[in-house]
Amino acid sequence: MNNVGRPTRPEAANDAANGHETLTGARGLLQDEALIFELDGWNKTGVDLPPVTAAPSSDLNGLLRDAPIGLPGLSEPETVRHYVRLSQKNHAIDLALYPLGSCTMKHNPRLNEKMARLPGFSDIHPLQPQSTVQGALELMDRLAHWLKTLTGMPAVALTPKAGAHGELCGLLAIRAAHEAAGNGHRKTVLAPTSAHGTNPATAAFVGYTVVEIAQTEDGRVDLADLESKLGDHVAAIMVTNPNTCGLFERDVVEIARLTHAAGAYFYCDGANFNAIVGRVRPGDLGVDAMHINLHKTFSTPHGGGGPGAGPVVLSEALAPFAPTPWLTHGDNGFELAEHAGDDDAKTAFGRMSAFHGQMGMYVRAYAYMLSHGADGLRQVAEDAVLNANYIKAQLKDVMSPAFPEGPCMHEALFDDSWLEGTGVTTLDFAKAMIDEGFHPMTMYFPLVVHGAMLIEPTETESKHELDRFIAALRALAGAAKAGDTERFKGAPFHAPLRRLDETQAARKPRLRWKPVAAAPLAAE
Amino acid sequence: MRYLPLTPEDRVEMLGAIGVKSIDDLFVDVPVSARRDAPVDLPHHAGELDVEREMAGLARRNRAAGEGPFFCGAGAYRHHVPATVDHIIQRSEFLTSYTPYQPEIAQGTLQVLFEFQTQVAALTGMEVANASLYDGSTGAAEAVMMAQRVTRRNKAVMSGGVHPHYVGAIETLAHAAGVATQALPAAVDAEDAVIAAIDQDTACVVVQTPNVFGTVTDVSKIAEAAHAAGALLIVVTTEAVSFGLLKSPGEMGADIAVAEGQSIGNGLNFGGPYVGLFACKEKFVRQMPGRLCGETVDADGKRGFVLTLSTREQHIRRDKATSNICTNSGLCALAFSIHMSLLGETGLRQLAAVNHQKALALRDALKAVPGVEILTPRFFNEFAIRVPGKAAEVVEILAAHGVIAGVPFSRLDAKAGLDDVLLVAATETTLDIDIPVFAKALTKVFAQ
Numbered sequence: 011m012n013n014v015g016r017p018t019r020p021e022a023a024n025d026a027a028n029g030h031e032t033l034t035g036a037r038g039l040l041q042d043e044a045l046i047f048e049l050d051g052w053n054k055t056g057v058d059l060p061p062v063t064a065a066p067s068s069d070l071n072g073l074l075r076d077a078p079i080g081l082p083g084l085s086e087p088e089t090v091r092h093y094v095r096l097s098q099k100n101h102a103i104d105l106a107l108y109p110l111g112s113c114t115m116k117h118n119p120r121l122n123e124k125m126a127r128l129p130g131f132s133d134i135h136p137l138q139p140q141s142t143v144q145g146a147l148e149l150m151d152r153l154a155h156w157l158k159t160l161t162g163m164p165a166v167a168l169t170p171k172a173g174a175h176g177e178l179c180g181l182l183a184i185r186a187a188h189e190a191a192g193n194g195h196r197k198t199v200l201a202p203t204s205a206h207g208t209n210p211a212t213a214a215f216v217g218y219t220v221v222e223i224a225q226t227e228d229g230r231v232d233l234a235d236l237e238s239k240l241g242d243h244v245a246a247i248m249v250t251n252p253n254t255c256g257l258f259e260r261d262v263v264e265i266a267r268l269t270h271a272a273g274a275y276f277y278c279d280g281a282n283f284n285a286i287v288g289r290v291r292p293g294d295l296g297v298d299a300m301h302i303n304l305h306k307t308f309s310t311p312h313g314g315g316g317p318g319a320g321p322v323v324l325s326e327a328l329a330p331f332a333p334t335p336w337l338t339h340g341d342n343g344f345e346l347a348e349h350a351g352d353d354d355a356k357t358a359f360g361r362m363s364a365f366h367g368q369m370g371m372y373v374r375a376y377a378y379m380l381s382h383g384a385d386g387l388r389q390v391a392e393d394a395v396l397n398a399n400y401i402k403a404q405l406k407d408v409m410s411p412a413f414p415e416g417p418c419m420h421e422a423l424f425d426d427s428w429l430e431g432t433g434v435t436t437l438d439f440a441k442a443m444i445d446e447g448f449h450p451m452t453m454y455f456p457l458v459v460h461g462a463m464l465i466e467p468t469e470t471e472s473k474h475e476l477d478r479f480i481a482a483l484r485a486l487a488g489a490a491k492a493g494d495t496e497r498f499k500g501a502p503f504h505a506p507l508r509r510l511d512e513t514q515a516a517r518k519p520r521l522r523w524k525p526v527a528a529a530p531l532a533a534e
Numbered sequence: 535m536r537y538l539p540l541t542p543e544d545r546v547e548m549l550g551a552i553g554v555k556s557i558d559d560l561f562v563d564v565p566v567s568a569r570r571d572a573p574v575d576l577p578h579h580a581g582e583l584d585v586e587r588e589m590a591g592l593a594r595r596n597r598a599a600g601e602g603p604f605f606c607g608a609g610a611y612r613h614h615v616p617a618t619v620d621h622i623i624q625r626s627e628f629l630t631s632y633t634p635y636q637p638e639i640a641q642g643t644l645q646v647l648f649e650f651q652t653q654v655a656a657l658t659g660m661e662v663a664n665a666s667l668y669d670g671s672t673g674a675a676e677a678v679m680m681a682q683r684v685t686r687r688n689k690a691v692m693s694g695g696v697h698p699h700y701v702g703a704i705e706t707l708a709h710a711a712g713v714a715t716q717a718l719p720a721a722v723d724a725e726d727a728v729i730a731a732i733d734q735d736t737a738c739v740v741v742q743t744p745n746v747f748g749t750v751t752d753v754s755k756i757a758e759a760a761h762a763a764g765a766l767l768i769v770v771t772t773e774a775v776s777f778g779l780l781k782s783p784g785e786m787g788a789d790i791a792v793a794e795g796q797s798i799g800n801g802l803n804f805g806g807p808y809v810g811l812f813a814c815k816e817k818f819v820r821q822m823p824g825r826l827c828g829e830t831v832d833a834d835g836k837r838g839f840v841l842t843l844s845t846r847e848q849h850i851r852r853d854k855a856t857s858n859i860c861t862n863s864g865l866c867a868l869a870f871s872i873h874m875s876l877l878g879e880t881g882l883r884q885l886a887a888v889n890h891q892k893a894l895a896l897r898d899a900l901k902a903v904p905g906v907e908i909l910t911p912r913f914f915n916e917f918a919i920r921v922p923g924k925a926a927e928v929v930e931i932l933a934a935h936g937v938i939a940g941v942p943f944s945r946l947d948a949k950a951g952l953d954d955v956l957l958v959a960a961t962e963t964t965l966d967i968d969i970p971v972f973a974k975a976l977t978k979v980f981a982q
Contacts, residue, residue, distance in 0.1 A: 017844070020833035035836075046649050046875050055881035057616060059962065062887040066779065067894055069912040073750050075781050080656040083878015086618055093646075093872060097627035100634075100642035104626030110635075117537060118630050121582050126803075127620075130593025135606040136805030137941045138597070139933045145595025146804050159574050171668040171806065172861035174848070182710055211848035211858035215679075216710040220853045258563035289561060294568040305861070309537075313623075313865025314643035315633040315825065317668070317807030333706070349948055350702070360709075361702035364609050364671035364794075365805025377589055383579035386535045392557045393540050396548055399560055403552045417552075417560040444639055449632075455849075472539035473548065500833070505638035508833035512637075515830035515842040519819060521662045522652040 017512035018437060021499060040506055043095040047523045051082035056089050080525070099506040100314070101449045107471055107479050111421040111452035111464025112206070112254060114284050114306035119381065122309065122374035131373050136365035140345055146369065147344035151337055153376045157302060157321055160387065161283075162293025165329035167322045167336070169367035173281055176301025176320030177212040177248070179333060179362060183299060183324060184246045184275045185216060186331035186359040193273065196245040202231055204255060204456035206279060209248045218245060225458055229255040229413045229423075231265055240272035250279035251295070252286065254456040255413060256398065256421035256464065266296025275299065275328070283307045284468070285395055285420035288388030298325040304368070308375035319371035330357040335366055393469035394420040397476060401465055404480045408487040412459045420468070426461025434490045436461040438498035442489075445497075445504045446482040535579055599802060599938065603968035605896070607916040607959025608746065608941040609670070609697050609772040610805065611797045613885075614963055619799050619872045623865055633825070633864070637840040638832075643864065644839035647827035650871040657777040657874075658791035659784025660813035665825040665841075666867040667810030667859065670794025671700045674740065674770050675707040676812065676823040676857060677790045681738030681766045682713050683821045683856065689714045690738050691731045694721035695745025697772060698947040704740065713737065720943070720950040722909050722918060725751040729759040736763060738790075742770040743780070746946065747957065748913035750780055757787025766790060774798050774811065775961075776914040778879075778886030783813075790814045799873030800866050809866035820846060823857030885962060889915035892960035892969075899973040900958070905980045909955065916959035918943070922980055925956040937975050 035042035066074060084092065101108065108115035126132060134143055154166045167183070170176040181199070188196050199213040202223045210220040224235040231249060240247075247269050251259045259265065269276045278292055278300040284307040292300050304310045304319040312318075324332055334355050335348040346366065350358035382390060395417070402411055402422035410428040411418075426436045440450030440463070452464040467476060489497055502508065540548075545557070554560060561569070580588075599612045606612070623629065627642055634640030634647075647665040654663035667673040678690045690713055692701055701717050708715045718727055725741045732739060739760045743751045753769060760767045769783035771793040783791035795809040796802075814822060820843065828842035848855040877885060893915040900906050900919055910917035921928050925942035932939040940958035943950065960969070 017842070043645070045645065045652075047652065051875075051878055053878075053880060055878045055884075056618075056876035057881045057885070059881065059884045060888055062884060062891060064891055064894070066887065066890055067912070070750060070780070073752055073781055073912065075777070075779060075785075077785070079777070079782075079879045079882070081653060081874065081877075081879040081882060083881055084875050086616075086876065089618055089872065089876050090622065092875070093622045093628075094625070096642040096645050097622075097625045098642065099639070099645075100627035100631045101636070101639040102627045103630040108632065110632055113632055115630075115632060119537060121585060123624060123629075125586070125589045125593075128590060128593040129598040129600060130590075130596040132801045132803055133598040133600050133612070134596045134804045135599060135604075135612070135802050135938070136610055137608055137945055138599075138604075138606050138938050139929055141930065142597035142933055142938065143804065145592040148595070149592050156576060159576055171672065172859075174858045174860045175668065175672070178707075178710075178858060182706065185710070207847075207849035207852045207855070208858050208860050210853035211851070211855040214853035214855070215707075215858050217712055258561075260563045260565070263565050263567065286564070288573055289570055290564050290568050291570065291574070295565070311629045311865070312632045314628055314631045314640075314646075314868065315665070315864030316861040317809075317863045317866055318861040319807075334702075348945070352948070360706035361699060362672070362706060363669055363703050363806075364697065364699040365669075368806040369804035370807050373589070377585055380577070380580050380585045380588060381537065381582070382535065384573035384576040386538070386579040388573050389535065389538060392560075393538055393545075395560050396540070396545060396552075396557060399552045399554075400548045417554070417562065419560075419563075440636075441638070444636065449639065450636055470537060470539065473544040475539075502638050506641050507638050507836060507838045510637045510832045510838045510840050511830045512840050512842065515828040515840050516845070519826070519843060520829040521648075521819070521826055521842075522655050523648070 017516045019511045019513040020509035040098060041095040043092065045523050046082050046092060049082065049084060051084045054085060055083040056086045106447055107467060107475055108449040109451045109465045109467055111466040112281055114466060114468060116309055116468035117470035118309055118311040119378060122377045125377045126370050126373045144343050147337060149376055150372060151344060153372050156379050157323060160287055161323045162291030163323035164326050165324040165332060167324060167332040169333060169362050170301065170320040170322055171363060171368055172318035173301050173303045173320045174208040174212060175362065176322045177208055179322045180277050180299035180301060181212055181216050182359045183328045183331040187328055188245055196243055198244045199246050199248055200239055200244060201248040204253060204458045205248060205250060206254065206281065209279060229257045230259055233261055233264060236265065237268055240268060240274060244272060244274040246275040246277050248277045248279060250282060252282045252419040256418040256423050257413060258419055262295045281306060282420060285391055287391045288384060289391050299328055304371045304375040309378045310371045310374040317368060317371065319368035331359050333360055333362045334358045390469050397467040397469060397471055398422045400476060401467055401480060405483055408484055421464055421466035423459060424463040425459045429490060432490045433495045434498040436463055438501065441501040441509060442486055442498045444502040448479060448482060603937045603971050605940045605958045605960065605972060606938055608946065608957045609794060610802055611773055611959060611961055612802055612963050613797050613961050615799055615801060616873060616876055618876060619869050622872050623869050628868055634841060637838060641838060644827055646868050646871055648829065648839045650867050651827060653871060653874045654811045655813050658793065658813040659782030660791050661816040662819050663813035664822055665827050666863045667812050667824050668863060669806065669808040669810045670772055670792060671703040673792040673810030673812045674700045675704045677768045677792050678704050678708055678713060678738055679711055680790060680821050680823060681768065684766060684818055685737040685764065687735050687737035688712060689735045690740060691728050691736055692717045692740040693725045693728045694718040695725050695747060695749060696740055696742045696770060697746040700770060720947060720952060722747040723749045723911055725753060726756060729756055732759055732763045732765055734763060736765040738766040738768050740768045740770060744773060744776055744914045744916065747918040748910040748916040750912045750914060752786060754786045768792060773914060775886050775889055778882035779890055779914060795870045799869035807863060807866050809863040809870055821856055824859050825862055888962045892964045896958065896960040896969050899969045903973050903976045915961055916957065919956050919958060920954050921956055924953045928979060931979050932975050935975055937972055
């Protein structure tokens with residue numbers, strides 16, 4: 011999920027809070043670490059390999075790489091030190107609350123990591139004989155069973171590699187279903203203005219035109235507007251539920267009914283499934299397809315940007331069009347139907363990637379499911395919603411909730427009206443949070459709320475940590491209103507770096523290290 | 535439950551602070567018809583020990599590659615990953631952080647990505663690389679989409695050496711986006727055949743080296759032909775270690791180089807997660823898919839790194855974005871980068887040479903098996919052989935005898951009429967003793 015708008019640049023260099031500059035650039039435990047290309051490792055290696063006793067085959071004459079490649083190497087101690095130093099410049103969920111709305115930064119259990127490293131899962135090849143990987147196929151089958159049961163849906167395509175890949179999978183299945191029914195002329199997708207950017211991007215990618223659905227004042231889909239835009243040209247609607255304002259779509263059953271009556275399919279963006287898992291089954295709401303981010307609801311680690319996994323649950327109508335490979339139960343145990351068009355996968359729309367999806371993530375997610383069980387997963391949703399409402403309740407008198415009436419789900423959304431007249435923007439406020447030890451919330455998203463601040467604490471925060479966070483935000487809000495703008499405008503002061511110049515990065519892209527030192531970048 | 539910090543007392547106190555009586559009051563917006571009063575019909579929670587036992591039971595029912603002779607490749611390769619790699623990627627700060635949207639507190643991830651991009655650009659011989667895609671196959675599909683944007687043409691030609699599952703992934707995306715595809719028939723050594731298929735509508739030509747049969751090709755001539763027709767050349771590589779021995783895509787005129795990076799730093803993992811390497815000429819950078827990390831300065835003038843050119847991306851451009859990609863393969867890219875930093879050019883070249891040497895030894899042993907024909911004329915660490923009868927059956931028989939013999943081509947493409955073709959690979963993890971064991975087992979099967 012995005013949380014920043016267009017590129018920004020610092021307004022002023024101000025070192026008022028910096029105090030003494032060190033002589034080396036280091037600051038206590040924080041080392042000033044050079045790039046690996048600047049560490050003089052041009053003739054080193056950190057691996058010991060068997061000797062090479064023969065020249066390459068003469069068949070390869072003229073095909074060999076003679077020119078230098080330009081890759082430095084480091085010994086093992088140097089390598090460890092390089093990456094440990096870098097690691098200490100990152101915020102992490104293991105360090106403190108990481109309230110990025112819509113991103114679901116929850117604790118990543120270490121048992122999952124241990125299980126994914128069992129050689130029986132980590133050291134098996136996607137194309138070794140299926141008779142030799144029955145345990146892996148059974149794990150995929152069980153994961154599918156849990157996902158289907160939790161969502162109340164009859165089928166699931168496991169292979170999509172992330173949420174956006176899952177959206178693509180869902181829309182391709184919808185497209186294939188329409189084409190099979192002679193409805194290939196349906197080329198419009200309806201999506202609310204508050205949708206994740208991936209929704210319109212995916213729809214456009216498969217050749218659909220996106221039309222926006224209006225939102226009501228209480229942050230939900232405007233039914234009248236939806237009804238007026240539905241018609242014979244509409245292939246699908248894409249609606250997030252709970253939506254990106256952190257609210258449950260009260261009229262979701264009616265939304266599904268209207269959509270189906272118009273001959274269109276209901277794609278649900280399941281990024282926020284963590285708010286309702288175990289309490290609500292999307293199948294009971296009339297959903298036809300929904301991706302599930304295993305790296306959100308089911309705790310697989312975000313890893314600084316990936317890998318994720320985005321299985322898609324499908325309705326009876328869409329299931330035949332799911333991509334290959336899929337699992338079947340044959341005479342000799344589990345089998346994979348791998349080729350679209352074959353007898354066991356006649357109507358599959360095709361293949362989404364080379365192999366069977368994100369097995370490493372399946373193992374982690376399944377270990378998480380077993381740990382929580384049906385009862386624990388229900389508690390996950392309840393605690394996530396409780397934590398978000400607690401934050402909303404404890405901040406509503408100093409910040410302005412975008413939708414003050416009624417409860418929110420797993421995330422609390424604020425607008426920036428409470429900052430009016432302070433000279434402090436949402437971005438400034440977020441950067442000041444960094445100085446207080448917290449990762450900022452999602453900012454300027456959803457687009458329907460001015461200066462949006464979307465706070466998702468998740469269920470893995472203790473009351474103590476929530477209270478610490480609330481106290482920090484209340485103190486910051488007080489400072490902003492008291493005119494202490496300097497604290498915000500120059501922030502962060504205490505992070506490894508001060509505010510970065512994104513505008514300059516975009517204007518003169520420097521995307522790799524180069525051996526000849528270019529002229530140093532100067533702040534414009 | 536061990537992952538949930540709230541106590542029953544906390545919950546009561548918090549509900550009070552919110553001003554509601556029960557948790558159900560927070561779910562009032564859910565339609566009555568969809569409310570569930572009880573947990574769904576699935577097992578209840580389990581302790582760590584129980585979960586471990588159940589998972590280990592499933593894991594035991596798989597034959598791990600390390601258990602004995604193993605010769606599978608075809609897009610996923612078993613290499614040794616140094617212990618340092620797995621240790622570092624499990625550091626909390628890398629494992630449990632998000633996409634680096636707040637650069638002031640994500641310089642660790644960002645500097646790694648900048649180093650990764652530089653390493654990938656160097657390996658592929660290209661000018662710029664992105665911060666990774668899901669895997670090689672989805673990267674190849676994204677490359678075709680990118681060629682469509684650059685050339686404003688709507689046709690892609692793929693050689694008969696491109697991995698059939700890559701062809702499948704490309705076709706899925708291309709057909710969705712209205713790009714016509716022409717996949718030439720599977721052929722061991724005919725990358726050049728794409729030249730005849732290039733015309734004025736061709737956006738790009740997709741070739742692979744080493745190709746799915748292991749054949750290594752100098753694609754310079756194909757580059758010339760593509761460029762003469764105004765088309766782009768996309769070069770796919772599924773075995774990244776080969777960059778340490780063979781001429782790079784950039785040196786041969788590629789416009790876009792796509793590779794599966796799994797071989798470096800990442801285990802087999804039954805097919806995923808892997809890491810897509812994606813590099814191109816600098817002039818196309820604004821049409822690239824995926825995250826890009828760039829250098830800049832902070833308010834004090836210190837060097838730092840940020841995600842950049844995000845005006846290409848879905849969260850800014852929405853339906854006008856170059857791709858719908860949001861999540862990438864960050865942690866796999868980190869593993870790749872750490873392993874690459876350990877290897878360096880010296881180690882990579884040696885690793886590649888060892889791989890090649892093992893494959894030559896495997897070829898010599900299999901050549902001596904009566905009935906086996908070596909099909910691949912020039913190879914790195916993988917080649918195709920013809921066997922008497924169906925390769926899939928041979929593989930099953932050998933598996934029953936503890937030898938994982940390779941990948942039957944029919945597993946990739948059942949309709950190519952190549953049921954007697956077996957793809958075999960050797961790497962530095964192949965034991966010398968495994969090679970005669972494999973040859974002897976094959977001899978025995980064919981003698982029966």
